[in-house]
Amino acid sequence: MSENLATSPYFWVPGIGPSAQALQRLRALVRLPRRAMGEAWFMSEERRLFSGLMDEDPLRWRQDELDSALFELSSGPGSFGARREWLVWFGFLLPRAQTLIGDGKAPCFSGRWLHGALATATFVHCPDPGFPNLPLHVRRDLLDTLARTLFAAQHWNHGRVAPNPFFQPLGNSPHHGFYFDGGDALAASCLLVLKYLDAELIDGWLVSALGISDPNWRAAFVVWLAGSAPLIVDAAYPGRLSHSDQYPATWQHDHLIHAPTSPSTSDSAEISFIDPQRRHAFLSALRRQLDRSRLRRWQQELTASSDLLHGFDYARRQYETAAELVIERYGLS
Template structure:
């Protein structure tokens, strides 16, 4: 966090909104206060929305890039950062469009993963080893027709790590993901794998995943991510980057073949059935998980 802050001092000029009509543009002057804890939460969230949606709709701006680098570590330091965590991940995908991170200092990738990439491992996300802590960010099992929630923060975090982690570190990451002894977490990860298959193998971008609701892995701002700046609809000739690099996908598949099998996933399904799921959602939720298992077996080999 210290290195991320030192690399990005406060810009001299305030950042402005992306979407406005008329002659006066709103400027987020409150973010020039030196203490992030004094910032208005609404103003910070509006600024993050602007610097995430702005490049997608209006092309690159140095102003938005400078403020992204400045806000990245400081937004994580604010109280209630769980409110905008998925949006902050989307901002990373916009401003680090090429997953190879050209032009970034060598240590940036590691610092990004060790801060934003580890946010779901904060104690506030867990309760006696089970996902679902005090800040409400990590909720792999909720209410609803399909109760397994692999969208939101879970999907944003998994996509962030897989997109920027070095290929030779992915097996260690998968080992740690599967080692978390929480049935809800494990089943949500299986659903995420099933939903993310279109990004891995179909060449889809988050904006065009089009998954059925029971395999939904969307998060705040994912609809802005089509692999290019500005949007492909505005600039069809703009360079487009694959969301996941082939080396990362190959490393993920190799790790899953080594560490995950049908017997294990069936055991997790039995553990899921033993959890407290509202009776009117139980049948559809168990079907949701079984469908995800079939998808994972089929798509990842």
């Protein structure tokens, strides 16, 4: 991949999902390791090895073993330091496990869980958004695969989110009835973009994200903005995210992502999950593109599209309060 292609504009378009070519390039980076990965946390004399993953074909993996391995390689570095073993296995698992999220052909490995776990593993093992010591294409290939998963064609129907078990912006709870979900795949995907996309490309990406016409998508995005304010406005790490039902914006294993213990800069205030340049680019773009008038118009369209839904009161109030919080926290006009 040339440098021009790696830094070309980046958009989210319903129906344009992960790039098969990018996924193949990521697969080619790391072959099957010679030794099975070992667990990070153990008290017995023998360390558990994930030998069932010693297979190039992910369809032969067991879900419980993959789940455990992703947790171990994401939780281990924070307590025991970076180990080549976990980094190599992360590089091997990342592109192959993505094919298990569910494309209508392969069995679905609890896609919502798996997508979030892969995002967390990426944030843990690639804390530097510049991807030092890796080929130029890797960062963009990651954005063209894992960050595009929720836009696969089978998840959309004429610009609206189609019913699917992986991603639903409008959920239904026995406690509240309908509610908007800004967490899981949506939250992880947005933060993959904010952390790794070049700052000068964030404005174009946000135009595409806010331009998606599905009223439920827009409402879930606003809920994500409300829940993610600590990361974007306050420069915090995911541990500051709330796990309340009001503004869901968390994803699988996000609590395993920690700030570096030995910051590379003397100014500790500059240590944040999303670097200052990208946060500032996002905030500037958001203030240009979103305002009280647009949020009110979305609310009207949302109400019109939900008139026939019983039990929509909570979702309607949720959007209204989220929109007010977003206006306040992000300084929208």
